Amino acid sequence: MEANATVVHREPWNKGKIVGQKSPFKVKDIWALRVRLQMEGRVRELALFNLGIDSKLRGCDLIGLKVRDVCHGD
Structure with a gap:
């Protein structure tokens, strides 16, 4: 039995970046x-x-913040 194998050439996602x-x-x-x-x-x-600029937090850390995490008081 012969298996026909097709080879798919993919470019790296970061090529040229x-x-x-x-x-x-x-x-x-x-x-x-x-x-x-x-x-x-x-x-x-x-x-x-x-x-983000003032606290030097990363974007992924900023997204998870809630208002109560930042705001003090009522």
Whole structure:
């Protein structure tokens, strides 16, 4: 018996992409993002961005936060 094996060539998902640690934001880039989010009225995204930058939390850690984790008092 002969088995017809078809070989599928797949390209690596990261071929031609920069992988690994990214360079940190520059101060002017941070302020540009803050201003753009504020002008667009994207309050939630601005709050998450500010919290992430100021606390140095990762994105996956920010997503899991609840309001009661951040807000003190009523």
